[in-house]
Amino acid sequence: MKAIWSGHITFGLISIPVGLYSAIEASEHVSFRLLHRKDMAPIQYKKFCSKEDIEVPNDEIVKGYEVSKKKFAIVEKEELDEVQESVGEGDRTIDVLQFVEFSSLNPLSFEKPYYLAPQKGGEKAYAVLRDALVDANRVGITRFYLRTRPLLAALIPGKRALALEVLRPFEELRDPADLPIPAPEKKSAEVKMARLLIDQMAEEEWDPTQHPNEYRRALEKLLSSKRKFELKEGKGKGKESDNVVDLMDALRRSVGKAGGGRAKPKKAASRRGAA
DSSP states (O other): OOOSEEEEEEETTEEEEEEEEEOSOGGGSOOOOOBOTTTOOBOOOOOBOTTTOOBOOGGGOOEEEEEETTEEEEEOHHHHHHHHHHHOOOOSEEEEEEEEEGGGSOGGGEEEEEEEEEOTTOHHHHHHHHHHHHHHTEEEEEEEEETTEEEEEEEEEOSSOEEEEEEOOGGGSOOGGGSOOOOOOOOOHHHHHHHHHHHHHOOSSOOGGGSOOHHHHHHHHHHTTSOOOOOOOOOOOOOHHHHHHHHHHHHHHHHHHHHHTOOOOOOHHHHHHHO
8 A cells, every 4th residue: 555645643742653544445436437328438527507508617617605595605716725824734743632532432423544554763653652542442633634634533543553534523413403312211121121132142343344245246246247348538763772762751751741731620610611
């Protein structure tokens, strides 16, 4: 695999050089292209004005944002450039903001997965961070820039690799409060029986290989019998012992810094106000 981004994981005084790799195998995704049955040429889309029914060149197309139903505001490229300038382009760092329990994350927020692999000189620190997260059963909440956009992501430890899962902004998730969902009930006989069934069907861990893509298998069987044709389109290096000493020293100083800067517990009223 080829890294699509390279930079550093930073937390405390620790900086780990890493590469970012896509965790999705695009070739495994089932997709089709639209072809003209007459000559098997690919279908292309053109941009038309719905009012004048004419093709519109790119220099006559502007972006509109729907501020309310059927009401739009035009946004010029120069204005978008100013917005980008205001948020900045960031540096090539994955900044760890905090560490949280994995169970506190909402899986509905998971948007796109990546792998992180250490680059030269970062192997030891990478392994230490991965193993420490596994031992603590925690994940890191991070912020980094990808293609000039600031993204929030979860740094998730695996048995071998660290993963970086881009998180959707919480504003994009719909509130289920409006759904016709029954309120929680006391543990009835039915709930106890359901719990017993859940326990009987429980496994130690999830094995995705037990559940292959049945649709893809059926599709491959179909395609294997089809006639094939060619598509025609138009017109710094040091000893490991030194790295360990440097890493341990940085960890000690980071722990001291984090402990010294920890805020004192606030009163209950203040917590409610902050919330």
